[in-house]
Amino acid sequence: MSNQEENAYILGTDEQELYRLGLQHQVWASEAQKGWNLAQFSSGQTILDLGCGPGFCSKELAFLTGPKGKIIGIDRSKNYIDYLNKTAQLHHLNIKGIVADFNYMNLEDESLDGIYCRWALAWLPNPADILSKVVKALKPGGRMVIHEYYDWSTFQVEPNTPPLTKAIKAALKSFKDSESEIDIGRELPKLAEELGMNILNLRPMAKLATPKDAIWQWPKSFFFSYLPKLIETGYLSQNEVSTALASFNELENQNGVTIFCPMMTEIIIEKNF
Numbered sequence: 001m002s003n004q005e006e007n008a009y010i011l012g013t014d015e016q017e018l019y020r021l022g023l024q025h026q027v028w029a030s031e032a033q034k035g036w037n038l039a040q041f042s043s044g045q046t047i048l049d050l051g052c053g054p055g056f057c058s059k060e061l062a063f064l065t066g067p068k069g070k071i072i073g074i075d076r077s078k079n080y081i082d083y084l085n086k087t088a089q090l091h092h093l094n095i096k097g098i099v100a101d102f103n104y105m106n107l108e109d110e111s112l113d114g115i116y117c118r119w120a121l122a123w124l125p126n127p128a129d130i131l132s133k134v135v136k137a138l139k140p141g142g143r144m145v146i147h148e149y150y151d152w153s154t155f156q157v158e159p160n161t162p163p164l165t166k167a168i169k170a171a172l173k174s175f176k177d178s179e180s181e182i183d184i185g186r187e188l189p190k191l192a193e194e195l196g197m198n199i200l201n202l203r204p205m206a207k208l209a210t211p212k213d214a215i216w217q218w219p220k221s222f223f224f225s226y227l228p229k230l231i232e233t234g235y236l237s238q239n240e241v242s243t244a245l246a247s248f249n250e251l252e253n254q255n256g257v258t259i260f261c262p263m264m265t266e267i268i269i270e271k272n273f
Contacts, residue, residue, distance in 0.1 A: 018054055018083070020221040025056035027218045028147070031205050031266070032057055032118065035145040036064065038201055039268050044068040045113035050134060051075055051120025055084030055097065061116065062093035071095045072112075074105050102130045107137035115144040121188075122148050125179035128191050135195050138271040143200065150185035150204065150265035155219070157251065158258045164251075167227050167244035170235040185265035197269040205264040211252045219259050223248055 025032075041047060043066040049058040052073030062071045073084050073095060081097040088095035098105070102124065115134055121127040138144065152175065155168050175182040192199055209215035227244060230236040236244075251257045 016225065018080075020225055021053055022056060023217055023221055027207065027215050028118070028205075029056075029060070031147065031264075032116070032145075033060070035147065035266050035268065036061070036116065039114060039143040039145045041065070041114050041116075041143075041145075046070045046072070046111065047114040047116060048107070048112050048134065048137070049073045050102070050115055050117040050130075052080070052084060052097070053077070054080040055087055055095065057116060057118065058084055058095050058097075059087055059091065059093065062088070062091075062095050065094075067094060069094060073097045074100050074102070076101050102133070105133075107134065109136050110139045110142075112137045113139060113142050115142070116146075117144065118147040119149075121146065121184045122182050123178075123180050127181070127184055127187075128194070131191055132195060135197065135271060140271055140273065143268060143270045144197075146185075146188060146267050146269075147205070147264060148185035148188065149183050150263045152182045152262040154260055154263045156260050157248075158260075159251075159256075161247045161251065163240065163243040163247045164223075166240065167223070167230070167236060170230055170240075171226060174230060174233060174235050185267075188265070188267045192267060192269045196273055198272045199267065200270050201266065201268040203266045205266055207261040207264075209259040209261060211254075211257055215261070216252075216259065219261055220248070220252075 041064060045065050046069065047061055047065060049061060049071060052058045052075045055073050058071050058073040065071060071094065075081055076099065078099045081099045084095065084097040115138065121130065124130055152172055157164055181187065189199060189202065207215050209219060223245060227236065227241045231238050231241055
């Protein structure tokens with residue numbers, strides 16, 4: 001695997017992460033669809049899926065925009081773009097997958113009717129620059145739907161268990177120590193206004209999980225995928241991770257347990273120039 005592929009995603013791009021992203025999409029698909037509806041994404045439009053990953057949203061958007069529409073999926077993981085292009089071929093969908101770093105992607109000015117972006121800006125050191133670049137590619141009246149974290153620190157489990165709480169705090173610290181801003185969602189209204197965009201909608205998106213519902217599998221998959229990586233980076237020891245995961249397994253078999261997932265936000269903005 002190339003260095004570029006290894007660094008494409010914080011959780012990797014292997015089969016395990018592909019499955020986790022599919023699970024994640026199932027949990028958040030209804031929120032994505034609501035955002036697209038509010039933005040009036042429709043048949044015949046050309047829409048960019050920015051940071052498309054393996055293209056779970058790209059596929060749905062392609063069915064939404066129909067045979068006369070077009071979806072452009074951009075991601076820096078070749079593995080995921082290959083997966084997306086195979087999906088497009090299998091389902092005869094008008095999707096163009098492009099492997100590109102956002103800093104070097106080529107987008108024609110005023111060529112897009114809409115843009116969707118989920119969990120992409122939170123991992124960038126220069127989200128304002130990337131937003132400025134994609135806004136130029138929007139047609140006048142074009143709209144962008146963005147779903148990002150607003151407050152990752154809301155991630156918590158009830159009842160509280162010290163080993164798991166410590167692991168969650170270590171994960172957040174690893175994000176905060178990076179060059180990007182995990183809670184970029186709280187900065188989006190200001191960034192949108194600085195770009196001269198019209199804010200059409202803002203809404204919080206919260207998920208509260210119990211062991212008996214499907215939402216539970218989303219934070220569970222994160223714990224088992226990301227916490228071991230904190231051993232490699234020195235944020236947690238092997239024993240701390242093992243204890244945290246064992247604590248989680250115990251909670252999963254108890255009654256009355258809940259997980260409040262990191263608070264998300266949606267912003268829908270329109271280009272009025």
